Amino acid sequence: MGHGTVLEGLSDALLSAADAAGLGVGVTEIVGDQVHNVFLSDRAVAILGWSREQLATRNALDNVAPEARAELLAHLGKAEQDVDGRTFETVVVRADGARVPISSSISQIELGGRKVTVSFFYDVSEREQALRALAESEARFRTLVEAANDAVVMTRRGSISYANEAAERCLGYGKGELLGLDWSRILPPEELAAMGQRITEMIREGTVLPPREYRGRRANGEEVVIEIASRVLMDRGEPLVLGFGRDLTERRRLEAQIAHADRLTALGTMAAGVAHEINNPLAYLSLSAEALDEQIREAPLPAADRASLLELLDRVREGADRVAAIVRDMRLFTRGEDDVQPKPVDVCAIVEAAVRLVGHDLRGRARLVRTLEPAWALGTPGRLEQVVVNLLVNAAQALRPDAVEPEIHVRVRQTAEGVVVEVEDDGVGIPAATLPRVFDPFFTTKAPGVGTGLGLSVCHSLVHQMGGTIGLSSTEGKGTIARVVLRAASAPASASVRAAPRERSRGLRVLVVDDEHLIGSSITALLEDDHAVTFALGGERGLAHALDGDFDVILCDLTMPVVSGMDLHSRVREARPELAARFVFMTGGATTERARQFLAEVENPTLEKPFRAATLEQVLASVNQRV
DSSP states (O other), rough: OOOOHOOOOOOOHHHHHHHHTOOOOEEEEEEEEEEEEEEEEEHHHHHHHHHHHHHSSSGGGHHHHHHHHHHHHHHHHHHHTOOOOOOOOEEEEEETSSSSEEEEEEEEEEETTTEEEEEEEEEOOHHHHHHHHHHHHHHHHHHHHHHSSSEEEEEEEEEEEOOOHHHHHHHTTTTTTTTBGGGGGSSOHHHHHHHHHHHHHHHOOOOOOEEEEEEEEESSSOEEEEEEEEEEETTTEEEEEEEEEEEEEEHHHHHHHHHHHHEEEEHHHHHHHHHHHHHHHHHHHHHHHHHHHHHHHHHHHOOOHHHHHHHHHHHHHHHHHHHHHHHHHHHHSSOOOOOOOOOEEEHHHHHHHHHHHHHHHHHHOOOOEEEEEEEEEEEEHHHHHHHHHHHHHHHTTTSOOOOSSSSSEEEEEOOOOOEEEEEEEEEEEETTTGGGGHHHHHHHHTTTOOOOOOOOHHHHHHHHHHTEEEEEEEEEEEEEEEEEOBBBBOOOOOTOOOOOOOOOOOOOOEEEEEOOHHHHHHHHHTTTTSSSEEEEEEHHHHHHHHHHHHHHEEEEEEEEESSSHHHHHHHHHHHGGEEEGEEEEEEEESSSSHHHEEEEEEEEOOESSOOOOHHHHHHHHHHHOOO
């Protein structure tokens, strides 16, 4: 089959060019059901993978994979009819059994008076392998992107053209629901404007900007915080924005809760310090009022004037007592209690203390109705008070703004279950679907900035620590009842009851040590008629007097600069151990762990400021009898 005898119309130059281009050239003739190879170029022989002699004698259809033969015949028929569609792909089978995909273009021509089919074909194995590799790479990439924990979103012309599953979860949409969605459905105008400015800058400058946080809305309206890092790619002549997003909503919420808890801790520390500072002036105010009371009663005044002055003095004492009660409640609420074992507590007294703490918030918002039956329960005062305070605050926050004469009911009663404390409001109520979650940490139904989601969780923990139970029942639109049940206890025989007043001790040698001059002066004024009183201003002077003098009782402030009451006691115990038992410590509040530990370890009496003259006399008498 030489070129000159069969393909006189085809030049050697054309065949050489085809070979160089990787194109195989073949000429076939159809005779009945046989397709004979009239001519095959060297490149064609190499592609088909048989010897030239074998190809000359074989039916050309036998070189084609069986499943592709019918399609090949169809294309040959089209070539005979000279219609379009003569370029196609098929698969040939080499002598070694290898299957080779080829792309072929065929034409019907006349050569030497014979109708033959001319084929130009080339091996597309490498292309097919590249396409398969590309498809596999795209599949791996898609799998990687779909499995990513971070959101991946592509945006074209302001709408989302691709979003992975993490993006759908982050924004609260179902499968495929983000496609075609405009970002204005997710971001508020100010955030959308910021995003647009950043994209414009990246396109103009060709730079990549650091990630930015955006605040938007999920599909259900909940706020979402997303940190997005963007890249701008050019695709078909227009920008395509590839965004990688990380959901920071829970992290920012947790950080806010931690910051809030830190502020509460700082507030508790500050409140304890403020309580201590208030108690000192309260102490000399209270003691001075009692001293003034005695002077008024002994002064030669008309009865009417004496009664009027005593009435005014009663008002002063009533105000001082009220301040003292508020400070005492605040200290109890903010300090950690060392004694965590439940003990008998007066539940009604705890409720009254809680009401005093939140009374200002409740006043003007609702009418507080109290139904308190005397009851003692096992608990810890500070923790129970914290529970009641939280429940009262929750009740106040649940009231409808447009409510007419809203009420909050507080009840204490003893039942077969134990001691029951209820706080009921007629507010908005809690949806039935969310009621089971109200005790979960950080869960809240309140508006942002109103609730932390920790109050009921803390209540649940505190109540269970006291061996009790807590539950909520609620009807949406009608209100909520919070119900705490504690184990009942018997009132201790000495509960809030002091021994009958004793006769005043007389002739005691008393050392008063305090860094507040007014407190020392007030105590001195009260005692100096019956006792020999020495006042030392500050711990250093008190130490000098204690080491050199002989005293029956040492009234010593616990917290003083330079030499504290604890330091003074320790040094006196070393130098004069017989005086150690004669100390009586006075404190406006043990604000440090060292002070609390010290008071827990020593057996000496402690006077909580402010205290009454009668209490002071009782302590002096008890110390005198003990030593």
